[in-house]
Amino acid sequence: MTLHIGQSARRENARRHLAGRGRFVSDLTLPRMLHAVFVRSPMARGRILEIDTSEASACPGVVRIFTAPELNVRCTPWVGTLGHFAGMQSPPMNILAEEEVLWTGHPVAMILARSRAEAEDAAELVMLDIEDAEPVTDGAAALRPGAPLANPAARDNLCYEAVLETADVDAAFVGAAHVVETSMTFGRHTAVTLEPRAVIADFDASSGALTVHHGTQTPYQFQDVYARHFGLSEGKVRVIAPDVGGSFGMKLHVYNEEMGAVAASLILGRPVRYVADRLESFLSDIHARDHIVKGRMALDADGTILAMEVDDLTQVGAVSAYPRTSAAEGNQVIRLMGAPYRMPDYRGRLSVAFQNKVQTSQYRAVGHPIACAVTEALVERAAEATELDPFEIRARNLIADDAYPHVSATGYQFEKLSHQACLAKLHEMMDPEALRAEHASLRKQGIHRGFGIASFVEITNPGAAFYGVGGARISAQDGAVVRMMPSGDIHCAISVTEQGQGTETIIAQVVADQLGVTPERVSVTTGDTATTPSGGATWACRGAGIGGETALRAGRRLRDRILTLAGALVQADPASLRLENGAVVDGSGAARITLEEIGRIATYRPDTLPDGIDHSLTVAHHFAPTGYPFDFTNGIQGSLVEVDVETGLVRILKHWIVEDCGRIINPLLVDEQIRGGVVQGLGPAFFEECQYDADGQLTNGSLADYLVPMACEMPDIEIAHIETPTGDTILGAKGVGEAGTAAAGAAAMNAVNDALRPFGARLTQTPMTPLRILDALDAAREERTDP
Amino acid sequence: MQLEELRTEGGKVKLPSFEYLRARSMEEAWALHSEAGGDALYLSGGHSVVPSMALRLQAPSRLIDISQIAELRGVSVAEGALRIGAMTRHAEVLADPLIAHHAPLLSQAAPHVAHPAIRNRGTIGGNLALADPASEFPAAVLALRAEIEANGPDGRRLIAADDFFLDLYETALAPGELLTAIHVPLPPESRLFGFDEIARRRGDYAMVGVAAQADVAGGVIAGASVTLFSVGFTPVRARAAEQALDGAPLSPESIARAQAALAQDLDPPDDPGFPPERRLQLARVLLGRVLSRMEPVK
């Protein structure tokens, strides 16, 4: 019986936000709380000669100022490497810079004061004497022999390298009828969650308990990190993640400032609050991407893809992020290349370089937008070379829908995908022939429109081996405790967390269906290590697929328990009973006893039950994905743009996506995940970029200068679905959180290049700014006049 | 706001301490200002003062709130001119029928100034006194050939817009002098106006902007007034472009001459994010578009 799975249930917890009753860490005030402000390095690379805090210490309201010697001793350093990344290096990191400053914004001192304003007053008076050193800003230069070290504690500037290849890749290129090439640059951008990072660490010396209110997506991971790095027993550490104002992967990394808040609270025995201001967010939140990729693709005369070869250089900052590393994105880039296509041969090379900038690491759709943009740009060039229509070349090369299971040239195992169905559906939605006719007539009026498409594969439901094999303490399993209350209402405490994607709503839907109740009768608790079982929480793309399955299985265990109890109460074989409409019904559908009645008896009159019967109406269940290492999803996106060739401005007119995330638990929430994801793909395609100058200064680190996508510039997004459930789970759901981001930029770039095609201009760098578009047009003009 | 000067280390969002005083008259404002010995700022909308203090780019010891002073308020027509009080909020500029009729460039500029909520607080007086070269109103005021009314302890004076914007964030106002109003000469019915800007996103400061007006007499342009903004340290009167237009009919040819002449008018500063040649190129494109769409007041 499926009543609520598949329904567009609204989010109950949204009501609180609509009423202004959200509870974010940044809203919380605790007695005796101190406010932390960090003094940061104004330069990208240098040696600390002196930090003079005497004047600042005398400021009104200042309670304490820490520099590295007093604070770092409380914390064991962290190292951002993983065992399965052979040969990877990253120097240890601790809270405050000890001798060397490694990026602009590297924290060097921590001020604790009674108010944020007073802490800022004092920060202005801290005197820093830092000897300037030559920063390493360019990753390619960093890897040349004799380059200065970005981080003097590293062997060299190579953080990690890897090669992935099939045996016949060189032969494939030699024998190819067509070889197309590209060289692409993907700018740095960052998450810009609307609520900045926020933490309140509260150490109670009398009980030895540390409570951390932390705006994170992974509370259990931080419980483990805080316990281990501060020498506390795990049972004394509680992490509470209440409402979180956006995370997108950015809020699962270990940051100097959060560790500093914990250390300071341990030392002072008072709650310590740190909320990043927006400028600090740009200087301390992880950045994303920063890849330079060379790629080529071999095709036969019919336009069949034979092989791809790519070389990815990614530049990750002065240390690798902890605990997931800054190499994971590059690793995913080289593995996702060509993923939608039946491509037998492949070689991917990855070099990860240190430099003196903010560290990069996982952010929504890790690696996907890069792999997708490179692949789809090459497919577009291949279409030109073979004179095939963009839909046609994809139809020829996308893995056939009946050809599964399939192993990609990079070793990914696909259980079942639906590329061809998605392509056909997108064709129907976009009507490219009509678009083309319209564009031809508009061109005569000087209006230059173009459309582009991009197929993608998304990695979801990662199995326990993904990080586990490398030794990271990152959980891929999740846990749920489901119980029936005396009233017959249901409560589920679960380890997957909510940042607005609707986790609690879909969990309620799934549990409701197992127990024959409406979702309104299911309350869900998330985000507190003291009240929910341990699990992976929110990372990669797993809330629905893994969290949903966990809830389903826990719900079924409780169902069985209830039915056994009911069988004893109504003298029937439990196997002949089921749960429906809040009651136990028999084979004829007749209600035999209500949940409420069972709850009453089990709670208040267990003495009336037969001896030995288990009346505990609470069950716990943990679930770790088995079967395929990942449940891949797939889809395709289309973008329609208009380029003003005189100004380089682009209007994004429309966006389409056909997506297959397996079983859809809640269409309303799935579609809004996709829309939000698409816009997070279009932002960096056109606007978002962390710009650095040659000295390693971030020159646009404010919300006025770093351009986030806003309502006027973003299009309406039309969505369609194909549903191919995974057989790995009972529920059949895969993930959807990253699908939109994965291919939006690739489709948009193909669209811009379609609009520019008559001019012979082509964009190969994101974001596609007016300046870059004008430069591309000029370069094409020069090539035409001066061949 | 001097974003170029934005310190990048972060840790700055709260204002430093200062004394806040509310002036009820111009005399009181001047007295409070001189008492602070130059270490004071007037506060009108506060939408530049407050963020720049929060970023600790400025730290005056005293803010003098001038929003209650009667002389700074109201929009009226008298003695052949439209008078716009300095405290007129951007949203009022946008909606005011007198401004729409007599100073349409301001009404056309207003929707480009920031976002709706900022327009509810920002004032035209504060905007002009700040003299941000990327700002819309200064260019519009310049193109309108308006006069700035200033009042100080030494009396009242009218400063031609041409003489008002001296350098980056620098105006002809004397220390302590209040900008009280803008006077716009009433235009003839037939005058043509045009305003537009190129911005990356709606409400962003422009990459380049143009405000222009012109009279047509006997089929030819007379007294063209063309200003550009976001092209230098002040809004710029494009005099060579004006000359290229004056005396000729408004036609693709005269517009092309005006576009070509911009090279003499503009010397955009070297911005690594947007090189001067490109800014000039965009200025030409935009000027062409604005001139070819000039319209009289409806």
Add this chain to the structure above:
Amino acid sequence: MKHLLSTTVNGEQVQEAVSPRTSLADFLREDMGLTGTHLGCEMGACGACLVLMDGAPVHACLVLAVQAEGCTVETIEGLTETGAAADLQARFHDRNALQCGYCTNGMLMSAQALLAANPDPSRDEIRDALSGNYCRCTGYEAIVDAIAATASDRAGRSETKTEAAQ
């Protein structure tokens, strides 16, 4: 030196000593406990902090608390209590026009002001009214839909797009 501020917050007369450097946002959040007004940038660039001041949306991060002297200030909590935006809030809920909820306060303020001034806005006009409101989660379309639906409701028109979502 602190000032004695007299203002009306959500219909209640308030007299509080505030220091001049305190922003209206900090005053509301810290002194009044009205944490529904959020801070996302503290420089006027994100719209998370919008409140209604004398009926018009303003950035509480850019207004000094002392500048609210004699004004009426309404926050999301007040708007909820009076029910003035109940239909808008309901449409946001129907359409899932929020995810993390951090931008929602500001979106509602901008929408409320837009609909008061322009009861029948086009989608472009709605997007324009939101031009200063950043949302990282939704991609904006659902918010535009919810506002359009509210406009239709208020004009007594029927609306199809959001009904499908219920």
